[in-house]
Amino acid sequence: MARTTVHEIGHWLGLRHIWGDAICGDDRIADTPPQLDKNFGCPSFPHRPNNTCGSDANGEMYMNYMDYVDDGCMTSFSKGQVKVMQEVMNTERFELSRSDKCDASVGINTPENSKKYFHIINNINEGNYNINLSPEIYNTPMLVYITDIRGKVVYNKNESYSTAINIDISNESEGMYFIHLKHKNFEATSKVMKTN
Ligand SMILES: [Zn+2]
Incomplete structure (x- = not known):
């Protein structure tokens, strides 16, 4: 389903993995809950509610494009992630919008x-x-x-x-x-x- 491309473009536009590349790591996005580790497959909701890193009862946002779940299980970026991508698009990647191609x-x-x-x-x-x-x-x-x-x-x-x-x-x-x-x-x- 080409979600790998979505994930990689997320990196290209400034996003880190949602688990912050560490146990209870930080992805520097305020509205993604703290996550114990990467997720695979397709967990069911809620996944790891009230985890030891401080997530709430909704648990981890495993359906985020910046996790490692199966393509069919990935559905969204958070608003905070979208804001970072738009900022990068308007700064580091701004030349793309001026391409004459x-x-x-x-x-x-x-x-x-x-x-x-x-x-x-x-x-x-x-x-x-x-x-x-x-x-x-x-x-x-x-x-x-x-x-x-x-x-x-x-x-x-x-x-x-x-x-x-x-x-x-x-x-x-x-x-x-x-x-x-x-x-x-x-x-x-x-x-x-x-x-x-
Ligand atoms: Zn990645």
């Missing part, structure tokens, strides 16, 4: 034959994006919507554009967004970065 002028889901219709200028900025249109589609209806990394729609506009589309999402928080263009001649999705 999925450049917006090319798009992440933009069929080759649709690229002639539009061009996104300056896809990394504080939330103002300009998309130049080609004359063939001037003043024809188009749906433009933007989703955040979780798929939530943060911008939605259906109208005819003369020569360019101007989009302002400067009120949204920093991060990666996807601009979707839906026109009778083409459909495309492109990545943009919103900085602070």
Whole structure:
């Protein structure tokens, strides 16, 4: 189920093993309960309630991706772990979000034959994006919507554009967004970065 990859990416984004790599070790995450040791297989809940390291009646968070249980038994990161990963993503791994390997002028889901219709200028900025249109589609209806990394729609506009589309999402928080263009001649999705 590829949970090994999830676990290793957790390390790559700053997480330690949930048992802290020692008997009653510390993973430096406040909301994961202290754990006696690594777990294997698929324990049943509650596992080691009130353990000697100070867990409560709910016992150990063996279902955490940073334990060693079977793939089908791993289901979650804690909120504290997510916070650490987001911090690392915004610092040590920040260059990844600026990689041009999925450049917006090319798009992440933009069929080759649709690229002639539009061009996104300056896809990394504080939330103002300009998309130049080609004359063939001037003043024809188009749906433009933007989703955040979780798929939530943060911008939605259906109208005819003369020569360019101007989009302002400067009120949204920093991060990666996807601009979707839906026109009778083409459909495309492109990545943009919103900085602070
Ligand atoms: Zn590991």
